[in-house]
Amino acid sequence: MIKDIIFDLGGVLIDWNPAYVFDPLFEGRPKDREFFFNEVCTSDWNEEQDAGRPLREATELLVAQHPDWKQYIEAYYGRWEEMLGGPIEDTVSIFRQLKEERRFKVYALTNWSAELFPIALDRYDFLHWFDGRVVSGEEKMRKPASEFYQLMLDRFHLQPSTTLFIDDNKRNIDAAAAMGIQCIWFRSPSQLKDDLLQRGLLQ
Secondary structure (H helix, E strand, O other): OOOEEEEOOEOOOEEEOOHHHHHHHOOOOHHHHHHHHHHHOOHHHHHHHHOOOOHHHHHHHHHHHOHHHHHHHHHHHHOHHHHEEEEOHHHHHHHHHHHHHOOOEEEEEEOOOOOOHHHHHHHOHHHHOOOEEEEHHHHOOOOOOHHHHHHHHHHOOOOHHHEEEEEOOHHHHHHHHHOOOEEEEOOOHHHHHHHHHHOOOOO
């Protein structure tokens, strides 16, 4: 019996993609683009900001290490708002239906810079529908650390066995499942809807 549902945000409810900025910047230069994301602005680097490192510090660190890429490094956070593609409307509709049925409490657990999250709060009304949310940058920890999930459970008095977690990152899903949380690995809104219907969580 599911009582509480936790949504990830980026890639599930919000379309966020650096390609919106960097595909035009690296047009006709696929090898440079590949190098930039594999060796300069890497996922590991970005996740440190999700865990609380200041954006300015992160940018200055990379510029010092890769001065030839200064223009592109500074574009990462300088043009960050352009990476927001908008709501994933079909998932937002599912979220709305879950809220309207009033059978569950619905929460958000997101890896997101504390400096940037207010932009999303201003832009997307549905972020204010949650019964509670935990933002990695505010807590100085992030998925897939078990401590981050435990913080979520403790803060809102959730039981793993009656909580469902939805995330598009398999690594995050595996970490939550290891703690006894029920999970759906998100690949598309239609797949999520089918999974929720099969579980009897949507009417």
